[in-house]
Each structure stands twice: as C-alpha cells, then as structure tokens.
Amino acid sequence: xxxxxxxxxxxNVPEGATVAFNCTYSNSASQSFFWYRQDCRKExxxxxxxxxSGNEDGRFTAQLNRASQYISLLIRDSKxxxxxxxxxxxxxxxxxxxxxxxxxxxxxxxx
Amino acid sequence: xxxxxxxxxxxxxxxxxxVTLRCKPISGxxxxxxxxxxxxxxxxxxxxxxxxxxxxxxxxxEDRFSAKMPNASFSTLKIQPSEPRDSAVYxxxxxxxxxxxxxxxxxxxxxxxxxxx
Numbered sequence: 001x002x003x004x005x006x007x008x009x010x011x012n013v014p015e016g017a018t019v020a021f022n023c024t025y026s027n028s029a030s031q032s033f034f035w036y037r038q039d040c041r042k043e044x045x046x047x048x049x050x051x052x053s054g055n056e057d058g059r060f061t062a063q064l065n066r067a068s069q070y071i072s073l074l075i076r077d078s079k080x081x082x083x084x085x086x087x088x089x090x091x092x093x094x095x096x097x098x099x100x101x102x103x104x105x106x107x108x109x110x111x
Numbered sequence: 112x113x114x115x116x117x118x119x120x121x122x123x124x125x126x127x128x129x130v131t132l133r134c135k136p137i138s139g140x141x142x143x144x145x146x147x148x149x150x151x152x153x154x155x156x157x158x159x160x161x162x163x164x165x166x167x168x169x170x171x172x173e174d175r176f177s178a179k180m181p182n183a184s185f186s187t188l189k190i191q192p193s194e195p196r197d198s199a200v201y202x203x204x205x206x207x208x209x210x211x212x213x214x215x216x217x218x219x220x221x222x223x224x225x226x227x228x
Contacts (some may be wrong), residue, residue, distance in 0.1 A: 032214050043202055043219035044154065096214035097142065097206075098167060101154040109208065 006100035023088030024070045036087040078109045115220030129191040136205030144204040172185045193227045
C-alpha cells in the first residue's frame with residue numbers, strides 16, 4: 001500500500017466547474033500536509049498547506065480529516081490555467097522536511 | 112531573485128558511465144533536498160542536507176548513488192555506474208528554516224532529465 005494515495009484521473013471538467021480531489025495517507029503520525037501543483041514537464045510548486053480547520057486561498061479550499069486520514073482540495077470556477085497535476089503531500093514533522101508525495105491527480109479543464 | 116539552479120537540464124548517457132548532477136540552492140537557504148521522479152514510483156526524496164550536513168539518506172536507492180554538499184551554494188548527486196533503471200527526472204529543492212512554529216516551504220529547481228541507454 002502506498003503511503004499517500006490519490007486517484008490519478010484525469011479529471012476532465014469544463015471551465016467554470018467545481019472539482020474536488022481527495023487523497024488518503026497511511027501514517028497516522030503525519031504532522032503537516034500540503035497540496036503541490038506540477039505543470040507538464042515542470043517542477044512541483046507549493047499550492048497551499050492544509051490545516052485541520054480548513055483553509056481557503058481564493059478559488060481553492062483545502063481540508064484535512066485526521067480521524068479518517070484524508071485530505072481534500074476543492075477548486076471552484078475552474079480556469080483553463082488550472083490544468084495541471086495536483087500532488088498530495090504529507091510530512092512526519094512540522095517542519096515539512098521529509099515530504100512524501102502522492103502519485104498526483106491530473107486535471108484537464110476544457111473550454 | 113534566482114531560483115534553484117540545476118545542471119545539466121538534460122543528460123543522455125550509456126549504461127556503466129558516471130553521471131554527475133549539480134544543484135545551486137537559493138542563496139540563504141539552509142536545507143537542500145534531492146528528489147527523483149519516475150512514472151512508476153512518482154516523486155521520491157533521496158537525501159537532504161541541513162547546513163551542508165547530510166541529515167537523512169534513507170531514500171538513496173543503493174551504493175551507486177552518492178551526494179555531497181561541499182558548501183552552502185553547491186551540491187552534487189553522483190551515480191556510478193549508471194543503469195537504465197536510473198532514468199528519471201532528478202529535482203533539487205531548497206528551503207529556509209522559518210522557525211519552530213512554521214513549516215519550511217521547499218522551492219524546486221527545473222530538474223535534470225536523465226536517460227541511461
């Protein structure tokens with residue numbers, strides 16, 4: 001079983017749609033959680049960190065459920081530019097040094 | 112500001128040859144990370160350094176891989192001898208310690224795409 005599991009997709013959605021991704025992690029001792037975005041043939045970039053209380057950044061909302069060990073990302077009003085692979089990432093420590101990446105979920109937003 | 116710099120961007124070599132990948136972290140960052148990304152295994156942490164000292168190398172696949180950080184502005188990842196299964200994109204990342212109450216955001220370089228024939 002992988003430490004961080006994601007549906008690889010692809011998720012094909014029209015512009016303006018709302019789309020949600022989930023991921024599950026196996027190590028209950030994980031302390032910090034993130035979503036990274038990776039464009040095709042580019043490096044990963046931090047999208048947002050994820051807190052138990054939930055956090056929002058513009059059109060993006062992330063949630064953490066520690067009891068169920070899953071993390072979600074909601075994208076509202078999808079844009080063409082949101083097309084990318086979204087990586088769910090966990091770390092055992094608060095500092096986020098030893099990151100464990102999920103395999104990624106590919107999103108394709110169509111006009 | 113310059114981001115993380117990696118060289119070469121692409122490397123094609125033959126099985127058995129030595130490969131050296133290079134990384135220059137963001138100035139002032141005190142953590143440096145080496146990752147490998149493949150279709151089969153995704154993105155995996157190989158090793159990371161803090162203040163030029165290797166802290167965890169549990170992700171290094173085998174003795175053929177070695178990494179060094181001789182100073183704060185330079186690190187190498189060496190594969191000797193290389194094998195076709197080492198073909199992957201190798202990313203270097205760096206971060207700065209933001210104190211006890213905050214995580215350290217990692218900034219990734221553009222990667223080196225390695226092909227071993």
